[in-house]
Amino acid sequence: MSEMQMALTNTAGVTSVMSFWVFVASNGFKEKKDLLIKIGSGALIMAFVSLTAAIIFRGIDAQRFPLANLYESLLWFAWATMGGYLFLAQTYGIRQLGWLASLTALLMFLYGSWLPQSQHDITPLVPALVSYWRWVHVPPLIISYAMFFLGGLAGFIQLYRSGRVASMFSAIVTVLLALLAIVLGTFTSVDTAWLQILFAGASFFGTVVSFKLLDRINKSKIDLRGAELYDDISYRCIAIGMPLLTFGIITGGLWANHAWGTYWSWDPKESMALVTWLSYAAYIHLRVHRECSPEKLALVSIVGLLLTLMTYLGFNSLGLGGLHSYGKFK
Amino acid sequence: MHITDEPKTDQKPWQSLKNGLASVKLTIFLMSLTALTVLLGAWCPQESQTGKDKVVETFGAESAKILTQLGITDIYHSPFFLSLIAMLTVNMIACSFLRVFPRVKLLSKPLPFLTGKDIVKLPFNTSIPITRNDSSLLAVVAVKLSKGGYNVKTSDQKILAEYGKYGRLAATVTHIGLLSLLVGVTITSWTGFNGFQPVLLDNHLDFQESEHSKLWVGKLPSWSVRVDATKREDYPTGEPKQWFSTLSVVDKTGKVVRTQEISVNNPLTYEGVDIYQSSWGLDNVVLNFNGSEKRLDLRPMGKLYAAFLPLDQDTMMLFSIRADGTPIKVFAKRPDWEAPRLLTQLTQNKPARLGPVTIELKKLVPITGLQYKCDPGLPVTYFAFAFIIVGVLMAAIPHRHFWLSLDRNADGNTLYMGGRSVKDKVGFERLVKRMASDLEAEFGPATEKAPSSELSVKVHPKQELATAAKGDSAKDFQGDN
Ligand code: HEM
Numbered sequence: 001m002s003e004m005q006m007a008l009t010n011t012a013g014v015t016s017v018m019s020f021w022v023f024v025a026s027n028g029f030k031e032k033k034d035l036l037i038k039i040g041s042g043a044l045i046m047a048f049v050s051l052t053a054a055i056i057f058r059g060i061d062a063q064r065f066p067l068a069n070l071y072e073s074l075l076w077f078a079w080a081t082m083g084g085y086l087f088l089a090q091t092y093g094i095r096q097l098g099w100l101a102s103l104t105a106l107l108m109f110l111y112g113s114w115l116p117q118s119q120h121d122i123t124p125l126v127p128a129l130v131s132y133w134r135w136v137h138v139p140p141l142i143i144s145y146a147m148f149f150l151g152g153l154a155g156f157i158q159l160y161r162s163g164r165v166a167s168m169f170s171a172i173v174t175v176l177l178a179l180l181a182i183v184l185g186t187f188t189s190v191d192t193a194w195l196q197i198l199f200a201g202a203s204f205f206g207t208v209v210s211f212k213l214l215d216r217i218n219k220s221k222i223d224l225r226g227a228e229l230y231d232d233i234s235y236r237c238i239a240i241g242m243p244l245l246t247f248g249i250i251t252g253g254l255w256a257n258h259a260w261g262t263y264w265s266w267d268p269k270e271s272m273a274l275v276t277w278l279s280y281a282a283y284i285h286l287r288v289h290r291e292c293s294p295e296k297l298a299l300v301s302i303v304g305l306l307l308t309l310m311t312y313l314g315f316n317s318l319g320l321g322g323l324h325s326y327g328k329f330k
Numbered sequence: 331m332h333i334t335d336e337p338k339t340d341q342k343p344w345q346s347l348k349n350g351l352a353s354v355k356l357t358i359f360l361m362s363l364t365a366l367t368v369l370l371g372a373w374c375p376q377e378s379q380t381g382k383d384k385v386v387e388t389f390g391a392e393s394a395k396i397l398t399q400l401g402i403t404d405i406y407h408s409p410f411f412l413s414l415i416a417m418l419t420v421n422m423i424a425c426s427f428l429r430v431f432p433r434v435k436l437l438s439k440p441l442p443f444l445t446g447k448d449i450v451k452l453p454f455n456t457s458i459p460i461t462r463n464d465s466s467l468l469a470v471v472a473v474k475l476s477k478g479g480y481n482v483k484t485s486d487q488k489i490l491a492e493y494g495k496y497g498r499l500a501a502t503v504t505h506i507g508l509l510s511l512l513v514g515v516t517i518t519s520w521t522g523f524n525g526f527q528p529v530l531l532d533n534h535l536d537f538q539e540s541e542h543s544k545l546w547v548g549k550l551p552s553w554s555v556r557v558d559a560t561k562r563e564d565y566p567t568g569e570p571k572q573w574f575s576t577l578s579v580v581d582k583t584g585k586v587v588r589t590q591e592i593s594v595n596n597p598l599t600y601e602g603v604d605i606y607q608s609s610w611g612l613d614n615v616v617l618n619f620n621g622s623e624k625r626l627d628l629r630p631m632g633k634l635y636a637a638f639l640p641l642d643q644d645t646m647m648l649f650s651i652r653a654d655g656t657p658i659k660v661f662a663k664r665p666d667w668e669a670p671r672l673l674t675q676l677t678q679n680k681p682a683r684l685g686p687v688t689i690e691l692k693k694l695v696p697i698t699g700l701q702y703k704c705d706p707g708l709p710v711t712y713f714a715f716a717f718i719i720v721g722v723l724m725a726a727i728p729h730r731h732f733w734l735s736l737d738r739n740a741d742g743n744t745l746y747m748g749g750r751s752v753k754d755k756v757g758f759e760r761l762v763k764r765m766a767s768d769l770e771a772e773f774g775p776a777t778e779k780a781p782s783s784e785l786s787v788k789v790h791p792k793q794e795l796a797t798a799a800k801g802d803s804a805k806d807f808q809g810d811n
Contacts, residue, residue, distance in 0.1 A: 091757055196373070232756045239726040239753055246722045250715045261524075261597075261606055261703050263711070266379065266406055271372035278365040282358050284725065288501075289354045315372075 002061050008054035009075070012047045013109045016082070016102045019043035023099030037095045041086075044102055048082040055079060065135050070316065071119035073142055074112035077312070078105040080146030084240075088150065088233055096226075097233070100153040107179075114187060133255035141248035141273070145312045147241030148280070152305025154234035155298035161226035162295050167213035171302045174206025178306055178314075185317030196318050203306045207299070214295050231294040234301045235287060242280050249273050272311040279307055352424035360418045367414060371405040378404055419512055426505045434502055437495065443488040446737040446746035454759050455748025458770045460736065467745070467773050471734060474765060480732065489734035493751075497727030504721025510714035517707030521548035524703035529557050530613055534580070535605070535700050548704075551603060553581045558589070560698040562610050562653060573610035575698040602704050609699030611635070615649060615658065616692040618681075623692065649676075654694055660684075728754035732762070745769065 019040045026036035055075055059066035066072050085101035088094060112119075152175075159168035181199040184190050252270065253263035264270065283300050286292045292300075350356065374397060375384045385403050386394045394403070401408035449455050460467070471489055472482045480491040525540035535555040542548060560575040572593050579588040579600050590598045597606045612628045612635045626637035626649065639647040641662075648661040648670055657677045661670035674682040674689075681690040732749035747766060751758035 091754075093760075229756045232754060236754055243719065243722040243726055247719050250719060253715070261604060261701060266371065266376060268372045271368050275365045275369045275372065278361050278368070282361040282365070285354055285358050285361070289358065 002057065005054055005057040005061060008050045008057060012051035012054055012078075013106070013113070015043045015047035015050065016078070016105045016109065019047060020099055020102040020106055023095075023102060026095070027099075037098070040098055040102075041089065044082055044098065045086065047102070047105070048079065048086060051075065051079045051082065067134070067138050067142070069119055071112050071115050073138070074108045074115075076139065076142045077146050078108040078112075080143040081105045081108070081149060084143075084146055084150050084237065088236070091236075092229065092233060094229065094233065096157050096230075097150070097154060100156070101150065104149055104153065111183070111186070133251065133258065137248060137251045137255055140244040140251070142312075144241040144244035144248060145308050147237045147244065148276075148301075148304055148308040151234045151237030151241065152302045152308075154230045154237060155301035155305070158227055158230035158234060158298040159295060160221065161223045161230055162298075163217045163219060163222040164214055164295050164298075165218045165221055166216045167210045167295070167299070170206060170210040170213050171299065174202055174210065175302065175305065175309075177202035177206065178309055182309065182313045182317045186313075192318050199310065199314060199318060203303075207303055207306075210299055210302070211296070214299070227294060231298065234298060238280055238283060238301060238304070242277075242284065245273070245277055245280070249277060269311070269315050272307075272315055276304070276307045276311045279304055348424065348428065351421055352428040353421075354425070354429075356421050357418075357425065360414065360421060364411075364414050364418060367405060367411055370402055371411075374402050374405070376404060376406065378407065422505065422508060426502075426509060430501045430505050434499065437498060441490055441492070441731070443483075443485055443490050444733040444735060445488070446735050446744060449733050449735055449746040449748040452733065452748035453750045454755070454762065455746065456762060456766050457744050457746045458766055458774055460743040460745050460769075460773050461775045462773045467736065467769065468734070470772075471765065471769070475732065478761065480730070487736040489732070491732040491734075491749075493730040493732075494727040495729070497724050497729040500721050500725035500727070502721075503717055503724060507714045507717025507719075507721050510710055510717060514707035514709075514711030514714055517710060518705050519543045519707075520545055522703070522705050522707065523548060523550065524701075524705075526608065526699065526701050528609075528611075528613075528697050528699050529555075530697050531557055531560055531695055533557060535577075535702070537603075537702065540702070548706075551601060553579055553587070553600070555598075555605060555700070556580050556586075557698055557700075559591075560610065560696050562696075564653060570610070573607050573698070575607055575700070577605065602706060604703055604705075606701040606703075607698065608701040611697050611699070612651065612654065612694055613697035614695045615651070616695065617649075617676075618688075618690040618692050620686075620688055647673075651694070654696060658691060660689070726753075728752065728758070730754075730758050745773075 019042075022036050022040035022043060026033050026040060029036060055066055055072075058072065058075075062068075067076055081101055081104045085097055088097060156168055156171065159165070159171065178199050181195045181202070184198075185192055185195045249270075252273075256265065257263040283297070283304060286297060286300060375388055377385060377398075382394075382403075385397065388394075389397060397403050401410060405411055444452075446457065450457070468484055468487070468489060472484055472491075475482045475489070475491045478493070480493045481495065482489060482491045484490075520543065523537070523540040523542040523546075525537065527535050527539060529535050533556070535557070537550045537554070540550065556578045558576040558578050560573070562570055563572045563574070565571045574591055574593045576589065576591045577598055578586045579598075581587050588598075588600055592598045592605065592607045594607050597604045599605075611630060614625050614627050615637055616623060616625050618624075624639075626639060628635040628637050628651070631650075634650050634652055636651075637649040639649070641647055644664050644666075646663045648663055649658050650661070651658045657675040659675055660673045660682070662673055663670040673684055676682055676689060676691040678691050678693075681688050728751050730749060730751040732747070734745065734747045736743055736745050747762055749758065749762065
């Protein structure tokens with residue numbers, strides 16, 4: 001890594017930490033709220049700009065498109081999360097999602113920086129990846145994952161604003177357990193079978209419990225306009241993520257057909273992307289059907305977040321590899 | 331985009347069957363079930379890809395047996411999965427023709443202008459009193475809307491505007507794509523074939539052992555492909571760099587109709603069949619022992635190939651070769667020797683003498699691995715891909731309707747504005763509210779200072795949803811997308 005690139009990546013990391021704490025603080029100091037939110041957004045914009053530059057510099061250093069291993073893809077994910085949030089903040093004038101977006105970006109930075117040095121180094125590509133299709137196939141996928149993440153995060157806030165505090169906490173615990181499984185799977189040698197059970201069990205029971213808890217309404221927390229706003233935002237994120245995911249899956253098929261004469265081979269990661277795609281297709285039809293309450297839809301978007309997590313990081317870290325795995329780092 | 335399942339009274343049985351098949355609830359259920367099934371398939375190694383051994387290795391013999399019995403180890407060919415896909419197909423065809431495609435007609439149906447009485451029934455509406463009634467009011471609104479990308483129509487004291495009209499075609503375009511995908515995949519499955527055949531130099535690839543689906547009505551080619559030459563190119567390190575085969579297409583009568591050299595990523599295409607170079611090896615070596623020919627099979631051993639020739643109980647002759655064109659090393663091996671002993675090296679046309687025996691290398695026979703496929707549905711599939719991508723892109727476009735009416739009442743004029751937006755409702759409402767407060771400042775009662783919008787504008791979200799759902803005069807433009 002060149003020094004320039006290192007400096008830029010570090011700046012992006014530090015500013016996103018800053019923006020996270022400033023956003024969090026803005027919820028505490030009512031009088032200074034507006035100012036703090038301005039500072040937080042400013043820091044996030046800075047993080048976004050320096051990360052953009054860092055990615056470009058990495059591409060120049062490597063003399064190739066800088067999206068070839070997990071570390072690079074995490075940089076892209078953080079970038080897309082920040083960019084997506086800034087777009088939403090611009091269109092909706094929202095402020096609550098900010099700290100969640102910077103937290104997500106931050107976690108991705110941390111995860112990326114914990115990866116072994118070999119991931120940070122710029123290495124030549126394996127022959128299978130030397131193709132212009134990589135440009136076309138991968139970025140839309142990463143950006144769609146980021147949008148689905150934001151959609152799920154907006155779902156959390158929707159639950160809070162509609163007074164479903166208990167359900168929200170249960171959903172948060174669910175996602176944290178899933179993340180734990182992934183972190184353990186990446187950095188420790190815990191048997192992946194247990195981690196699969198942790199991920200799947202937490203997701204399943206957590207989701208069921210969260211649905212059950214929807215009946216518990218904390219009236220004092222209800223903010224109807226807010227709930228409606230975040231419902232709308234969640235839908236918007238998913239409506240943007242869906243075409244990107246579709247495009248990514250289809251171009252993957254075209255690449256495969258070009259390279260070895262078949263566009264679909266039920267490779268595990270491929271199948272998992274299809275699962276995610278089908279789930280969001282179901283979500284779209286739930287919307288179209290108009291019988292599902294916004295709170296239920298918020299939970300569905302959180303289930304989507306879990307599936308996205310599984311597709312993006314889970315298959316690699318929980319030992320389900322297949323053709324697309326980035327490899328093990330232990 | 332408002333779907334209510336039709337009333338269930340007074341229906342003929344087939345009518346209710348039709349509605350059942352076209353129900354969106356069923357769609358959501360089937361999609362979720364399909365997603366779960368594919369999830370299982372992604373989790374469990376599939377026999378058809380990784381082989382049975384991998385399943386046993388992953389789960390142990392006992393569990394593997396249970397998984398196999400449940401059909402999970404070959405889930406994409408299981409009757410369960412296939413019938414799920416079949417049901418989704420029926421559901422999608424029914425929905426598309428009964429619900430989705432008919433909606434295209436709505437696009438060309440002109441929307442009515444509305445008066446204040448109807449506007450207040452819209453999901454989102456607001457009204458402001460107007461005192462300075464000058465003719466520029468409507469023009470101001472029209473310009474604002476046009477700038478925002480709306481298609482604006484004005485009449486007298488009314489405005490009707492629409493945004494993202496073609497977003498309403500999203501469902502139609504996506505579903506045409508999905509149906510075409512099914513058609514494309516079906517054409518391929520019924521008429522296409524594929525396979526892999528290792529072919530020796532000078533032999534023919536004849537497609538007889540190709541794989542195809544059970545319901546197959548296709549035809550195998552009457553021509554065959556002859557391997558005229560095949561070679562391997564190495565890096566200086568000895569790693570293979572590229573494989574080449576020169577192929578001739580030979581028709582029924584034995585006439586060569588096409589000759590082409592293929593390599594990895596550079597297939598031969600003839601009459602819709604693609605032939606790919608997919609692997610390469612040396613198959614056998616022909617040697618001459620004191621005038622009599624003997625063919626020995628070569629086995630890959632790491633980077634080398636080796637052939638074995640037992641001489642008696644204990645003695646074995648070993649022939650090893652790295653690549654075509656390099657000399658063959660001849661070893662002898664006995665149990666009491668520590669390592670095989672090199673006896674001699676053979677190159678073409680240079681016989682070697684080993685005691686009473688003369689050995690001569692006649693030829694090395696390479697074998698080329700040819701992968702072939704015929705995918706007649708591919709053009710349809712690509713067409714489908716394009717439609718699906720465009721369709722889901724269109725679904726991201728928010729679709730909005732906006733109405734405005736300036737009504738004269740006894741106590742002055744009131745400006746009614748309202749509308750609906752299926753996605754990005756909040757963005758739409760912010761636009762209308764901002765416009766209302768601007769208009770009130772400019773044309774409203776002459777107060778000291780422009781009032782803050784939130785306070786003076788009456789906003790009635792929600793309340794009207796109930797009215798709208800009951801189906802009154804506003805119904806036509808309520809339930810759509
Ligand atoms: C498999 C059976 C399916 C059925 C029965 C079905 C049915 C429907 C129906 C009834 C609508 C509402 C149309 C309207 O009111 O205009 C719709 C909309 C839609 N469907 Fe499907 N669908 C199916 C599969 C899919 C799949 C796999 C996708 C993939 C993404 C998809 C994408 C869409 C989209 C994008 C819309 C438009 C949503 C919007 O306007 O926001 N459909 N579908």
